[in-house]
Amino acid sequence: MPHAAWPVDPGVILPFLLAVALIELTPGPNMGWLALVSLEQGRRAGLAAVAGVTVGLAIWMLAAAFGLTQALMAWPPLFQLVRWAGVLFLLWLAWEAWRPEPADTGGAQVETARWRGLFLRGLTGNLLNPKAAIFYVGLLPTFMRPDHGAPLTQALTLGALHLVVAVVVHTAIVLGAARAAPLLTARVQGTALRALMAAGLVAVALWMAWETRA
Template sequence: MPPHSAWPVDPAVLLPFVIAVALIELTPGPNMGWLALVSLARGRLAGFAAVAGVTVGLAAWMLAAAFGLTEVLLAWPALYQLIRWAGVIFLLWLAWEAWRGDGDPAAGDGDDHRTIRGLFLRGLTGNLLNPKAAVFYVALLPTFMRPDHGSPLAQALTLGGLHLLVAAAVHALIVLGAARAGGLVLTRMQGPALRALMAGGLVAVALWMAWQTRG
Protein backbone atom coordinates (compact mmCIF):
# COMPACT_ATOMS: atom_id res chain seq x y z
CA MET A 1 0.00 0.00 0.00
CA PRO A 2 1.56 3.35 -1.02
CA PRO A 3 2.32 5.94 1.67
CA HIS A 4 -0.31 8.59 2.17
CA SER A 5 1.93 11.24 0.60
CA ALA A 6 1.75 9.29 -2.69
CA TRP A 7 -2.05 9.57 -2.86
CA PRO A 8 -3.45 12.30 -5.11
CA VAL A 9 -5.46 13.60 -2.12
CA ASP A 10 -5.08 13.26 1.63
CA PRO A 11 -7.10 10.15 2.62
CA ALA A 12 -8.05 11.88 5.85
CA VAL A 13 -10.14 14.45 3.98
CA LEU A 14 -12.17 11.96 1.92
CA LEU A 15 -14.85 11.14 4.49
CA PRO A 16 -15.32 14.75 5.65
CA PHE A 17 -15.49 15.84 2.00
CA VAL A 18 -18.12 13.22 1.12
CA ILE A 19 -20.19 14.20 4.17
CA ALA A 20 -19.91 17.90 3.30
CA VAL A 21 -20.94 17.52 -0.34
CA ALA A 22 -23.72 15.07 0.57
CA LEU A 23 -25.20 17.60 2.99
CA ILE A 24 -24.89 20.33 0.36
CA GLU A 25 -26.60 18.18 -2.28
CA LEU A 26 -29.38 17.24 0.16
CA THR A 27 -30.10 20.92 0.80
CA PRO A 28 -33.13 21.88 -1.32
CA GLY A 29 -32.13 23.82 -4.41
CA PRO A 30 -33.04 24.45 -8.07
CA ASN A 31 -31.59 21.15 -9.33
CA MET A 32 -33.54 19.16 -6.76
CA GLY A 33 -36.78 20.99 -7.54
CA TRP A 34 -36.47 20.64 -11.31
CA LEU A 35 -35.51 16.95 -11.19
CA ALA A 36 -38.43 16.22 -8.88
CA LEU A 37 -40.86 17.99 -11.22
CA VAL A 38 -39.56 16.14 -14.30
CA SER A 39 -39.70 12.75 -12.59
CA LEU A 40 -43.11 13.44 -11.08
CA ALA A 41 -44.66 14.29 -14.45
CA ARG A 42 -42.68 12.13 -16.88
CA GLY A 43 -41.37 9.16 -14.93
CA ARG A 44 -38.12 7.53 -13.97
CA LEU A 45 -36.39 7.27 -17.37
CA ALA A 46 -37.02 10.94 -18.12
CA GLY A 47 -35.72 11.83 -14.66
CA PHE A 48 -32.50 9.89 -15.22
CA ALA A 49 -32.02 11.65 -18.57
CA ALA A 50 -32.32 14.97 -16.73
CA VAL A 51 -29.84 13.75 -14.08
CA ALA A 52 -27.34 12.91 -16.84
CA GLY A 53 -27.62 16.44 -18.23
CA VAL A 54 -27.26 18.01 -14.78
CA THR A 55 -24.18 15.86 -14.07
CA VAL A 56 -22.47 16.78 -17.34
CA GLY A 57 -23.19 20.45 -16.61
CA LEU A 58 -21.63 20.11 -13.16
CA ALA A 59 -18.64 18.30 -14.71
CA ALA A 60 -18.11 21.21 -17.10
CA TRP A 61 -18.00 23.69 -14.21
CA MET A 62 -15.73 21.36 -12.22
CA LEU A 63 -13.22 21.14 -15.09
CA ALA A 64 -13.38 24.89 -15.59
CA ALA A 65 -12.66 25.43 -11.89
CA ALA A 66 -9.84 22.86 -11.88
CA PHE A 67 -8.12 24.69 -14.75
CA GLY A 68 -8.71 28.12 -13.20
CA LEU A 69 -11.21 29.33 -15.79
CA THR A 70 -13.94 30.14 -13.28
CA GLU A 71 -11.74 32.79 -11.67
CA VAL A 72 -13.10 35.04 -14.42
CA LEU A 73 -16.51 34.95 -12.70
CA LEU A 74 -14.97 36.31 -9.51
CA ALA A 75 -13.01 38.98 -11.38
CA TRP A 76 -16.00 40.05 -13.50
CA PRO A 77 -19.18 40.22 -11.36
CA ALA A 78 -21.14 41.42 -14.40
CA LEU A 79 -20.44 38.09 -16.14
CA TYR A 80 -21.68 36.22 -13.07
CA GLN A 81 -24.91 38.24 -13.14
CA LEU A 82 -25.32 37.69 -16.87
CA ILE A 83 -25.09 33.91 -16.49
CA ARG A 84 -27.30 34.01 -13.41
CA TRP A 85 -30.16 35.87 -15.08
CA ALA A 86 -29.83 33.81 -18.24
CA GLY A 87 -30.43 30.73 -16.06
CA VAL A 88 -33.47 32.28 -14.42
CA ILE A 89 -34.92 33.29 -17.79
CA PHE A 90 -34.26 29.78 -19.12
CA LEU A 91 -36.29 28.27 -16.28
CA LEU A 92 -39.11 30.75 -16.85
CA TRP A 93 -39.11 29.78 -20.52
CA LEU A 94 -39.44 26.13 -19.50
CA ALA A 95 -42.40 27.15 -17.30
CA TRP A 96 -44.06 28.91 -20.25
CA GLU A 97 -43.42 25.84 -22.42
CA ALA A 98 -45.02 23.60 -19.78
CA TRP A 99 -48.04 25.92 -19.52
CA ARG A 100 -48.56 25.84 -23.30
CA GLY A 101 -48.47 22.04 -23.18
CA ASP A 102 -45.28 21.43 -25.17
CA GLY A 103 -44.19 17.95 -24.19
CA ASP A 104 -47.22 17.44 -21.96
CA PRO A 105 -46.56 14.08 -20.23
CA ALA A 106 -50.22 13.19 -20.48
CA ALA A 107 -50.23 13.73 -24.24
CA GLY A 108 -47.61 11.25 -25.37
CA ASP A 109 -44.79 8.89 -24.58
CA GLY A 110 -42.32 10.47 -22.21
CA ASP A 111 -39.73 7.80 -23.06
CA ASP A 112 -39.21 8.58 -26.78
CA HIS A 113 -35.72 9.55 -27.93
CA ARG A 114 -36.57 13.20 -28.60
CA THR A 115 -37.96 13.65 -25.10
CA ILE A 116 -34.96 11.96 -23.49
CA ARG A 117 -32.48 14.00 -25.53
CA GLY A 118 -34.41 17.20 -24.82
CA LEU A 119 -34.41 16.62 -21.07
CA PHE A 120 -30.69 15.83 -21.12
CA LEU A 121 -29.99 19.10 -22.96
CA ARG A 122 -32.24 21.06 -20.59
CA GLY A 123 -30.44 19.65 -17.57
CA LEU A 124 -27.10 20.46 -19.17
CA THR A 125 -28.15 23.99 -20.14
CA GLY A 126 -29.70 24.70 -16.76
CA ASN A 127 -26.44 23.84 -14.98
CA LEU A 128 -24.22 25.71 -17.42
CA LEU A 129 -26.38 28.75 -16.65
CA ASN A 130 -26.01 28.29 -12.88
CA PRO A 131 -22.87 30.21 -11.80
CA LYS A 132 -23.34 29.00 -8.23
CA ALA A 133 -21.88 25.67 -9.37
CA ALA A 134 -18.65 27.44 -10.35
CA VAL A 135 -18.48 29.32 -7.05
CA PHE A 136 -19.09 26.03 -5.21
CA TYR A 137 -15.96 24.47 -6.71
CA VAL A 138 -13.84 27.59 -6.29
CA ALA A 139 -14.84 27.96 -2.62
CA LEU A 140 -15.04 24.35 -1.44
CA LEU A 141 -12.32 22.33 -3.16
CA PRO A 142 -9.32 24.34 -1.90
CA THR A 143 -10.34 23.75 1.72
CA PHE A 144 -9.80 19.99 1.24
CA MET A 145 -6.55 20.21 -0.75
CA ARG A 146 -3.18 19.62 0.90
CA PRO A 147 0.22 20.84 -0.40
CA ASP A 148 2.03 17.58 0.56
CA HIS A 149 -0.04 15.45 -1.82
CA GLY A 150 -0.76 15.59 -5.54
CA SER A 151 -0.67 18.65 -7.73
CA PRO A 152 -3.50 21.16 -7.27
CA LEU A 153 -4.97 20.03 -10.59
CA ALA A 154 -4.88 16.34 -9.62
CA GLN A 155 -6.47 17.06 -6.25
CA ALA A 156 -9.17 19.27 -7.78
CA LEU A 157 -10.02 16.64 -10.39
CA THR A 158 -10.12 13.84 -7.81
CA LEU A 159 -12.29 15.71 -5.33
CA GLY A 160 -14.45 17.12 -8.11
CA GLY A 161 -15.01 13.66 -9.55
CA LEU A 162 -15.99 12.39 -6.11
CA HIS A 163 -18.49 15.23 -5.80
CA LEU A 164 -20.02 14.31 -9.15
CA LEU A 165 -20.56 10.73 -7.93
CA VAL A 166 -22.23 11.92 -4.72
CA ALA A 167 -24.39 14.44 -6.60
CA ALA A 168 -25.48 11.84 -9.16
CA ALA A 169 -26.41 9.40 -6.38
CA VAL A 170 -28.47 12.01 -4.50
CA HIS A 171 -30.19 13.13 -7.69
CA ALA A 172 -30.97 9.51 -8.61
CA LEU A 173 -32.70 9.04 -5.25
CA ILE A 174 -34.77 12.17 -5.89
CA VAL A 175 -35.79 10.78 -9.29
CA LEU A 176 -36.82 7.41 -7.84
CA GLY A 177 -38.87 9.00 -5.07
CA ALA A 178 -40.58 11.55 -7.30
CA ALA A 179 -41.29 9.01 -10.06
CA ARG A 180 -43.00 6.73 -7.55
CA ALA A 181 -45.19 9.59 -6.34
CA GLY A 182 -45.86 10.61 -9.95
CA GLY A 183 -48.09 7.63 -10.65
CA LEU A 184 -50.57 8.83 -8.06
CA VAL A 185 -50.41 12.43 -9.29
CA LEU A 186 -50.99 11.47 -12.92
CA THR A 187 -54.07 9.43 -12.04
CA ARG A 188 -55.65 12.45 -10.33
CA MET A 189 -54.45 15.32 -12.51
CA GLN A 190 -54.67 15.59 -16.29
CA GLY A 191 -54.53 18.27 -18.97
CA PRO A 192 -54.66 21.90 -17.75
CA ALA A 193 -54.30 20.98 -14.08
CA LEU A 194 -51.11 19.02 -14.70
CA ARG A 195 -49.70 21.75 -16.94
CA ALA A 196 -50.46 24.34 -14.27
CA LEU A 197 -48.66 22.21 -11.68
CA MET A 198 -45.56 21.90 -13.87
CA ALA A 199 -45.55 25.58 -14.87
CA GLY A 200 -46.08 26.79 -11.30
CA GLY A 201 -43.36 24.47 -10.04
CA LEU A 202 -40.88 25.71 -12.64
CA VAL A 203 -41.65 29.36 -11.79
CA ALA A 204 -40.95 28.51 -8.15
CA VAL A 205 -37.65 26.88 -9.15
CA ALA A 206 -36.71 29.98 -11.20
CA LEU A 207 -37.41 32.28 -8.24
CA TRP A 208 -35.52 29.86 -6.01
CA MET A 209 -32.50 30.05 -8.31
CA ALA A 210 -32.67 33.86 -8.49
CA TRP A 211 -32.57 34.02 -4.69
CA GLN A 212 -29.95 31.32 -4.18
CA THR A 213 -27.48 32.82 -6.69
CA ARG A 214 -27.99 36.45 -5.74
CA GLY A 215 -24.40 37.08 -4.75
Protein backbone atom coordinates in the same frame (compact mmCIF):
# COMPACT_ATOMS: atom_id res chain seq x y z
CA MET B 1 -0.27 2.97 0.03
CA PRO B 2 1.76 5.47 2.08
CA HIS B 3 -0.24 8.43 3.34
CA ALA B 4 1.76 10.96 1.30
CA ALA B 5 1.30 8.95 -1.92
CA TRP B 6 -2.47 9.54 -2.00
CA PRO B 7 -3.53 12.16 -4.57
CA VAL B 8 -5.61 13.78 -1.82
CA ASP B 9 -5.34 13.60 1.96
CA PRO B 10 -7.34 10.47 2.92
CA GLY B 11 -8.38 12.26 6.09
CA VAL B 12 -10.45 14.78 4.12
CA ILE B 13 -12.34 12.26 1.97
CA LEU B 14 -15.09 11.41 4.45
CA PRO B 15 -15.67 15.04 5.54
CA PHE B 16 -15.73 16.08 1.89
CA LEU B 17 -18.26 13.39 0.99
CA LEU B 18 -20.47 14.41 3.92
CA ALA B 19 -20.21 18.08 2.95
CA VAL B 20 -21.15 17.52 -0.70
CA ALA B 21 -23.94 15.11 0.27
CA LEU B 22 -25.48 17.78 2.51
CA ILE B 23 -25.12 20.36 -0.26
CA GLU B 24 -26.76 18.08 -2.82
CA LEU B 25 -29.59 17.26 -0.40
CA THR B 26 -30.32 20.97 0.09
CA PRO B 27 -33.31 21.98 -2.06
CA GLY B 28 -32.18 23.79 -5.20
CA PRO B 29 -32.71 24.12 -8.96
CA ASN B 30 -31.46 20.63 -9.84
CA MET B 31 -33.50 18.88 -7.17
CA GLY B 32 -36.69 20.75 -8.01
CA TRP B 33 -36.42 20.38 -11.78
CA LEU B 34 -35.48 16.69 -11.68
CA ALA B 35 -38.39 15.93 -9.36
CA LEU B 36 -40.84 17.77 -11.61
CA VAL B 37 -39.57 16.06 -14.78
CA SER B 38 -39.82 12.63 -13.15
CA LEU B 39 -43.29 13.31 -11.78
CA GLU B 40 -44.58 14.40 -15.17
CA GLN B 41 -42.64 12.22 -17.61
CA GLY B 42 -41.38 9.21 -15.68
CA ARG B 43 -38.17 7.53 -14.59
CA ARG B 44 -36.40 7.29 -17.95
CA ALA B 45 -37.02 10.95 -18.70
CA GLY B 46 -35.69 11.85 -15.27
CA LEU B 47 -32.54 9.81 -15.81
CA ALA B 48 -31.94 11.55 -19.16
CA ALA B 49 -32.18 14.84 -17.29
CA VAL B 50 -29.72 13.56 -14.66
CA ALA B 51 -27.22 12.82 -17.42
CA GLY B 52 -27.44 16.40 -18.69
CA VAL B 53 -27.12 17.83 -15.17
CA THR B 54 -24.04 15.67 -14.53
CA VAL B 55 -22.30 16.77 -17.73
CA GLY B 56 -23.02 20.40 -16.85
CA LEU B 57 -21.51 19.95 -13.39
CA ALA B 58 -18.50 18.18 -14.90
CA ILE B 59 -17.85 21.13 -17.22
CA TRP B 60 -17.95 23.56 -14.28
CA MET B 61 -15.66 21.26 -12.31
CA LEU B 62 -13.09 21.11 -15.12
CA ALA B 63 -13.30 24.88 -15.60
CA ALA B 64 -12.62 25.42 -11.89
CA ALA B 65 -9.79 22.87 -11.83
CA PHE B 66 -8.03 24.61 -14.71
CA GLY B 67 -8.61 28.08 -13.24
CA LEU B 68 -11.13 29.26 -15.83
CA THR B 69 -13.98 29.82 -13.37
CA GLN B 70 -12.07 32.56 -11.57
CA ALA B 71 -12.81 34.86 -14.53
CA LEU B 72 -16.52 34.50 -13.83
CA MET B 73 -16.03 35.28 -10.13
CA ALA B 74 -13.67 38.20 -10.76
CA TRP B 75 -15.91 40.03 -13.26
CA PRO B 76 -19.32 40.82 -11.67
CA PRO B 77 -21.06 41.73 -14.98
CA LEU B 78 -20.28 38.28 -16.38
CA PHE B 79 -21.51 36.61 -13.20
CA GLN B 80 -24.77 38.58 -13.36
CA LEU B 81 -25.19 37.70 -17.03
CA VAL B 82 -24.91 33.98 -16.27
CA ARG B 83 -27.13 34.37 -13.21
CA TRP B 84 -30.02 36.06 -15.01
CA ALA B 85 -29.69 33.82 -18.06
CA GLY B 86 -30.14 30.86 -15.70
CA VAL B 87 -33.22 32.43 -14.10
CA LEU B 88 -34.77 33.20 -17.50
CA PHE B 89 -34.02 29.66 -18.68
CA LEU B 90 -35.90 28.22 -15.71
CA LEU B 91 -38.83 30.54 -16.41
CA TRP B 92 -38.81 29.32 -20.03
CA LEU B 93 -38.95 25.74 -18.73
CA ALA B 94 -41.95 26.77 -16.62
CA TRP B 95 -43.69 28.15 -19.74
CA GLU B 96 -42.85 24.96 -21.60
CA ALA B 97 -44.35 22.89 -18.77
CA TRP B 98 -47.53 24.97 -18.85
CA ARG B 99 -48.15 24.58 -22.59
CA PRO B 100 -50.23 21.57 -23.66
CA GLU B 101 -48.01 18.81 -25.01
CA PRO B 102 -48.36 18.04 -28.75
CA ALA B 103 -49.99 14.79 -29.66
CA ASP B 104 -47.56 11.91 -29.18
CA THR B 105 -47.31 9.90 -32.37
CA GLY B 106 -45.26 7.24 -30.56
CA GLY B 107 -42.19 5.46 -31.82
CA ALA B 108 -38.62 5.13 -30.68
CA GLN B 109 -37.48 8.24 -32.55
CA VAL B 110 -39.97 10.44 -30.71
CA GLU B 111 -38.89 8.99 -27.37
CA THR B 112 -35.21 9.42 -28.17
CA ALA B 113 -35.78 13.04 -29.21
CA ARG B 114 -37.61 13.71 -25.94
CA TRP B 115 -34.77 12.27 -23.88
CA ARG B 116 -32.22 14.23 -25.90
CA GLY B 117 -34.17 17.40 -25.21
CA LEU B 118 -34.20 16.72 -21.48
CA PHE B 119 -30.47 15.99 -21.54
CA LEU B 120 -29.83 19.34 -23.24
CA ARG B 121 -32.11 21.17 -20.80
CA GLY B 122 -30.25 19.66 -17.86
CA LEU B 123 -26.92 20.56 -19.42
CA THR B 124 -27.96 24.11 -20.26
CA GLY B 125 -29.58 24.71 -16.89
CA ASN B 126 -26.37 23.79 -15.09
CA LEU B 127 -24.10 25.76 -17.39
CA LEU B 128 -26.29 28.79 -16.57
CA ASN B 129 -26.22 28.11 -12.82
CA PRO B 130 -23.51 30.25 -11.17
CA LYS B 131 -23.97 28.36 -7.90
CA ALA B 132 -22.04 25.49 -9.47
CA ALA B 133 -19.10 27.83 -10.11
CA ILE B 134 -19.28 29.19 -6.56
CA PHE B 135 -19.35 25.65 -5.20
CA TYR B 136 -16.20 24.49 -6.97
CA VAL B 137 -14.23 27.69 -6.44
CA GLY B 138 -15.23 28.04 -2.81
CA LEU B 139 -15.31 24.46 -1.53
CA LEU B 140 -12.63 22.44 -3.31
CA PRO B 141 -9.62 24.49 -2.08
CA THR B 142 -10.63 23.99 1.57
CA PHE B 143 -10.07 20.22 1.19
CA MET B 144 -6.79 20.41 -0.73
CA ARG B 145 -3.47 19.89 1.09
CA PRO B 146 -0.02 21.05 -0.09
CA ASP B 147 1.72 17.83 1.01
CA HIS B 148 -0.24 15.64 -1.42
CA GLY B 149 -0.82 15.65 -5.17
CA ALA B 150 -0.57 18.63 -7.49
CA PRO B 151 -3.44 21.13 -7.09
CA LEU B 152 -4.92 20.06 -10.44
CA THR B 153 -4.83 16.39 -9.42
CA GLN B 154 -6.49 17.11 -6.10
CA ALA B 155 -9.14 19.31 -7.70
CA LEU B 156 -9.98 16.67 -10.32
CA THR B 157 -10.09 13.89 -7.71
CA LEU B 158 -12.35 15.78 -5.33
CA GLY B 159 -14.48 17.00 -8.24
CA ALA B 160 -14.94 13.43 -9.47
CA LEU B 161 -16.03 12.36 -5.97
CA HIS B 162 -18.57 15.15 -5.95
CA LEU B 163 -19.96 14.04 -9.31
CA VAL B 164 -20.43 10.50 -7.95
CA VAL B 165 -22.35 11.85 -4.95
CA ALA B 166 -24.42 14.12 -7.20
CA VAL B 167 -25.38 11.23 -9.48
CA VAL B 168 -26.43 9.08 -6.51
CA VAL B 169 -28.54 11.85 -4.96
CA HIS B 170 -30.10 12.96 -8.24
CA THR B 171 -30.92 9.38 -9.24
CA ALA B 172 -32.59 8.81 -5.87
CA ILE B 173 -34.70 11.95 -6.43
CA VAL B 174 -35.74 10.74 -9.88
CA LEU B 175 -36.68 7.25 -8.67
CA GLY B 176 -38.59 8.62 -5.67
CA ALA B 177 -40.50 11.18 -7.74
CA ALA B 178 -41.32 8.65 -10.47
CA ARG B 179 -42.67 6.25 -7.86
CA ALA B 180 -44.80 9.01 -6.33
CA ALA B 181 -46.15 10.14 -9.71
CA PRO B 182 -49.17 7.76 -9.80
CA LEU B 183 -50.32 9.09 -6.43
CA LEU B 184 -50.15 12.66 -7.70
CA THR B 185 -51.66 12.12 -11.14
CA ALA B 186 -54.55 10.19 -9.60
CA ARG B 187 -55.55 13.43 -7.83
CA VAL B 188 -54.32 16.18 -10.15
CA GLN B 189 -54.67 15.82 -13.91
CA GLY B 190 -54.67 17.81 -17.14
CA THR B 191 -54.39 21.58 -16.90
CA ALA B 192 -54.10 21.50 -13.10
CA LEU B 193 -51.08 19.18 -13.30
CA ARG B 194 -49.36 21.40 -15.88
CA ALA B 195 -50.06 24.46 -13.74
CA LEU B 196 -48.56 22.72 -10.71
CA MET B 197 -45.41 21.79 -12.64
CA ALA B 198 -45.06 25.32 -14.04
CA ALA B 199 -45.54 26.89 -10.60
CA GLY B 200 -42.88 24.61 -9.20
CA LEU B 201 -40.38 25.73 -11.86
CA VAL B 202 -41.22 29.40 -11.26
CA ALA B 203 -40.53 28.83 -7.56
CA VAL B 204 -37.18 27.23 -8.41
CA ALA B 205 -36.29 30.22 -10.65
CA LEU B 206 -37.16 32.73 -7.91
CA TRP B 207 -35.18 30.69 -5.39
CA MET B 208 -32.12 30.72 -7.62
CA ALA B 209 -32.43 34.48 -8.25
CA TRP B 210 -32.53 35.06 -4.48
CA GLU B 211 -29.73 32.64 -3.56
CA THR B 212 -27.29 33.97 -6.18
CA ARG B 213 -27.87 37.67 -5.57
CA ALA B 214 -24.72 39.72 -5.01
